[in-house]
Amino acid sequence: MEKTALITGAAKRLGKEMANHLASQGWNIAIHYHTSEDDAIQLRDELAKFYPDQQFALFRADLNQAEQVENLIPQVYREMKRLDLLINNASVFESSLLGRTTTEFFNRQINVNFRAPFILLRDFASLIKHGVIVNFVDTRIVTNQSSFAAYSLSKKSLWEMTKMAALEFGPNIRVNAIAPGLTLPPEEKGEDYLWKLAGNVAMKRPGGLDPILKSLDYILKNDYLTGQILFCDGGENLGVTN
Numbered sequence: 001m002e003k004t005a006l007i008t009g010a011a012k013r014l015g016k017e018m019a020n021h022l023a024s025q026g027w028n029i030a031i032h033y034h035t036s037e038d039d040a041i042q043l044r045d046e047l048a049k050f051y052p053d054q055q056f057a058l059f060r061a062d063l064n065q066a067e068q069v070e071n072l073i074p075q076v077y078r079e080m081k082r083l084d085l086l087i088n089n090a091s092v093f094e095s096s097l098l099g100r101t102t103t104e105f106f107n108r109q110i111n112v113n114f115r116a117p118f119i120l121l122r123d124f125a126s127l128i129k130h131g132v133i134v135n136f137v138d139t140r141i142v143t144n145q146s147s148f149a150a151y152s153l154s155k156k157s158l159w160e161m162t163k164m165a166a167l168e169f170g171p172n173i174r175v176n177a178i179a180p181g182l183t184l185p186p187e188e189k190g191e192d193y194l195w196k197l198a199g200n201v202a203m204k205r206p207g208g209l210d211p212i213l214k215s216l217d218y219i220l221k222n223d224y225l226t227g228q229i230l231f232c233d234g235g236e237n238l239g240v241t242n
């Protein structure tokens with residue numbers, strides 16, 4: 001099997017785990033990053049060492065800048081020669097109530113979390129024409145909680161676009177979403193942060209990376225699945241327990 005995946009925000013955290021996971025299954029990986037250049041180089045070098053017969057390349061782009069996003073799919077296709085899977089993983093996650101959200105703050109969340117996946121998905125459809133797209137949303141999309149108002153709106157929109165794109169781009173392109181819940185703590189916080197929140201969730205524990213990787217595998221294997229969302233959230237989308 002010779003297959004190539006582009007993962008946005010692949011230098012660290014979920015993106016990096018998915019890069020390692022897919023590489024272990026024989027995928028070539030286009031590693032997109034923005035500020036985490038050292039981590040991205042280290043990941044590329046490690047993957048190249050472990051899997052010398054596969055292709056790993058770095059692509060830097062600020063997803064807040066439309067022109068840089070527009071260059072990304074053509075660049076990856078030119079350099080890697082093929083592209084079969086797009087994972088829209090990169091995201092900004094910043095807290096602000098609706099009433100306190102400035103226009104600049106709003107634009108950043110929407111540009112990185114929604115406009116960039118839109119451009120990449122559109123360009124994948126027009127240039128690549130065949131394959132799979134996975135959009136990372138968030139279990140928060142089922143609530144109207146506004147502590148991360150612009151972030152939540154960007155992810156709600158991304159889920160709506162997932163369904164619209166699945167309908168327009170089938171049967172050659174399948175488009176699905178993964179909605180993580182308590183997966184990794186924010187970089188400045190520890191695991192105890194997730195365990196405290198997990199008390200209110202049906203499964204009573206954080207999920208970690210395993211449910212995400214299993215969901216990714218399921219999406220890739222199930223070639224009749226499109227326009228669907230897989231909640232990897234231990235039931236958080238059902239609401240909180242008493």
Ligand SMILES: NC(=O)c1ccc[n+]([C@@H]2O[C@H](COP(=O)([O-])OP(=O)(O)OC[C@H]3O[C@@H](n4cnc5c(N)ncnc54)[C@H](OP(=O)(O)O)[C@@H]3O)[C@@H](O)[C@H]2O)c1
Nearest residue numbers: 009013014033034035036062063089090091136180183184
């Ligand atoms: N972690 C969780 O528990 C959780 C829960 C719910 C949903 N999710 C979703 O799952 C996905 C992965 O989560 P995560 O926690 O691993 O993400 P993350 O660490 O918050 O962000 C991933 C990457 O996004 C990139 N990024 C941010 N702004 C960018 C920009 N302007 N241009 C280009 N890249 C940019 C960063 O790349 P650089 O470092 O290279 O700048 C960053 O490493 C996200 O879509 C997130 O919303 C995660």
